[in-house]
Amino acid sequence: MTVAPTAPLSAGEIASLVDRLASEIGADHPDGVTVVGVLKGSVFLVADLVRALSVPCTVDFLSLSAYTPGERRVRILKDLDRDVSGEDVVIAADIVDTGLSIRYAVDLVQARGARNVRVCALLDRPARRILPVPLEYRGAEVGEDFLVGYGLDYAERYRNLASIIPVDPDQLKADPQSFEGLVFGSQGAVSDRKARD
Ligand code: IMP
Ligand code: MG
Numbered sequence: 001m002t003v004a005p006t007a008p009l010s011a012g013e014i015a016s017l018v019d020r021l022a023s024e025i026g027a028d029h030p031d032g033v034t035v036v037g038v039l040k041g042s043v044f045l046v047a048d049l050v051r052a053l054s055v056p057c058t059v060d061f062l063s064l065s066a067y068t069p070g071e072r073r074v075r076i077l078k079d080l081d082r083d084v085s086g087e088d089v090v091i092a093a094d095i096v097d098t099g100l101s102i103r104y105a106v107d108l109v110q111a112r113g114a115r116n117v118r119v120c121a122l123l124d125r126p127a128r129r130i131l132p133v134p135l136e137y138r139g140a141e142v143g144e145d146f147l148v149g150y151g152l153d154y155a156e157r158y159r160n161l162a163s164i165i166p167v168d169p170d171q172l173k174a175d176p177q178s179f180e181g182l183v184f185g186s187q188g189a190v191s192d193r194k195a196r197d
Helices: 011-028 043-052 100-111 169-174 180-188 190-196
Strands: 033-039 057-064 076-078 088-096 116-124 137-141
Touching: 011 043, 011 116, 011 137, 033 043, 033 100, 043 057, 043 088, 043 116, 057 100, 088 100, 100 116
Parallel strands: 033 057, 033 088, 088 116, 116 137
Antiparallel strands: 057 076
């Protein structure tokens, strides 16, 4: 299915994408599905996705080290808790960018003997793909802007933003908190609060 490039996404738009992904996954797995979230970015997607599913499911999480040019391979930081052999697994990701982490997760779950492994990503950024990833359930395609919110972070910040917004990475590099006042209002103005206290 062709999806037009979009961003930012409001909380309502994200909810519609998640509902659509859940019905596609449910239709393909009438007997149930194992949803594996890739930490930490996918926790919000997994929470919303499984509650929108109308088929039985189990949930597990996997944590992988971020790919950096210095570190040539992805490592497992937290393995699956359950034995997924023989199960139909859908791996859930916030965004597929280079594809390196999801590709590693797919190979891992396949090696653990899953009957079927499919990938669900809220966002897809094909322009930066290095490794091909089979992406069966795709929320929306996005361009190259750096995004935060709904699980996507910069230096662990902004994950709890209900919408997804593009931000300037150079400005964040200079001050990781620089958008907090803007996106969270007075709640996020941590430095102001500290100054007042
Ligand atoms: P990949 O292995 O390059 O596909 O990495 C995907 C991971 O990189 C995602 O799960 C995110 O954690 C992170 N990532 C990619 N693009 C963005 C972005 O625009 N904002 C925040 N994190 C991102
Ligand atoms: Mg991150």
